[in-house]
Amino acid sequence: MSLKSFSDDQLDALQETANIAMGQAGAVLARLLDHYVALSVPRAKPVQAADLAATVSAMLGPSLDLAVTAVRQSFQGRLRGEAISLFGTEGCSELADLLGHESGAGAEQQEELLLDVSNILVGAVLRGLGNQLHTDFAFSAPTLLGQEQGVAAILRRGPVDWVDALLLEVNFRLDPRNFSCHLVLLLPEESIDVLRQALDRMLGDI
Amino acid sequence: MATPVLVVDDSTMSRKLTMRALPADWNVELHQASGGEEALALCRQIKPRLMLLDLTMPGMDGFEVLEAMGREGLECVVVVISADIQPKAEARVLELGAVAFLPKPVDAGQLARVLRENGLS
Numbered sequence: 001m002s003l004k005s006f007s008d009d010q011l012d013a014l015q016e017t018a019n020i021a022m023g024q025a026g027a028v029l030a031r032l033l034d035h036y037v038a039l040s041v042p043r044a045k046p047v048q049a050a051d052l053a054a055t056v057s058a059m060l061g062p063s064l065d066l067a068v069t070a071v072r073q074s075f076q077g078r079l080r081g082e083a084i085s086l087f088g089t090e091g092c093s094e095l096a097d098l099l100g101h102e103s104g105a106g107a108e109q110q111e112e113l114l115l116d117v118s119n120i121l122v123g124a125v126l127r128g129l130g131n132q133l134h135t136d137f138a139f140s141a142p143t144l145l146g147q148e149q150g151v152a153a154i155l156r157r158g159p160v161d162w163v164d165a166l167l168l169e170v171n172f173r174l175d176p177r178n179f180s181c182h183l184v185l186l187l188p189e190e191s192i193d194v195l196r197q198a199l200d201r202m203l204g205d206i
Numbered sequence: 207m208a209t210p211v212l213v214v215d216d217s218t219m220s221r222k223l224t225m226r227a228l229p230a231d232w233n234v235e236l237h238q239a240s241g242g243e244e245a246l247a248l249c250r251q252i253k254p255r256l257m258l259l260d261l262t263m264p265g266m267d268g269f270e271v272l273e274a275m276g277r278e279g280l281e282c283v284v285v286v287i288s289a290d291i292q293p294k295a296e297a298r299v300l301e302l303g304a305v306a307f308l309p310k311p312v313d314a315g316q317l318a319r320v321l322r323e324n325g326l327s
Binding site: 013015023026036041202203 | 226288
């Protein structure tokens with residue numbers, strides 16, 4: 001699979017759809033944390049399971065690559081796949097503070113907050129995508145993939161049930177705090193055709 | 207005479223959706239820019255009455271376009287059409303001189319109302 005199998009129009013529609021979904025999720029996060037959330041321009045990339053760790057590491061850049069905490073959720077529907085939220089370690093420890101918890105939240109409490117935030121973001125992004133693509137998703141409860149480890153170590157471990165996938169990445173960053181979350185959506189090959197058809201329907205309506 | 211209107215968005219689809227949302231009976235001369243720098247250059251050149259501006263763009267973003275317009279004293283009615291729908295984004299663009307902030311996907315009725323309120327269309 002390559003993104004060449006997407007036309008320029010389809011790729012543009014995909015990025016714009018992701019942009020709107022991300023904006024909606026960003027607004028939810030901003031309300032939750034009572035801070036302005038800076039949004040990135042969404043990126044789409046083809047990825048092979050074997051290269052996933054290297055691809056994600058390159059996207060995160062050197063500052064985050066060394067130690068992240070990752071949460072995974074799968075989603076099902078006409079489009080299926082998995083969502084991985086990656087949090088920088090410094091940001092993780094700020095989360096309790098941002099949410100107004102007493103300082104020195106325990107490890108267990110911090111983990112729970114991360115799962116909650118991931119769940120809220122993934123839910124909002126998928127709802128935003130689903131509304132625009134006219135499709136519904138069900139999604140699993142979030143689970144912790146790894147804590148304060150390198151991206152390679154975290155992503156190498158999880159067994160994946162796909163070979164080729166489309167990777168969509170968006171980044172939520174709190175200014176001037178350290179908190180940031182990279183949200184990575186992985187759509188395996190059979191979902192890519194469904195996505196392409198949904199994008200064509202959208203483009204056909206313009 | 208046709209009113210010069212500049213549509214600024216990095217997404218082709220989004221520019222099309224915005225142009226389609228303009229009142230059908232309004233006589234406009236449409237110009238498009240896919241980024242902030244290009245938008246500013248066109249703004250100086252064609253002096254649009256109305257700019258429909260996206261916020262999240264690679265390179266110079268919509269906030270920076272508004273700041274630069276303020277610095278240069280470029281006069282133009284700016285309506286921001288944004289996927290970033292946070293109240294703080296809205297407050298900031300209004301402070302920078304935009305007359306309205308509309309969420310994406312843009313609603314034709316809302317846009318028509320904003321244009322009427324600002325003596326356009």
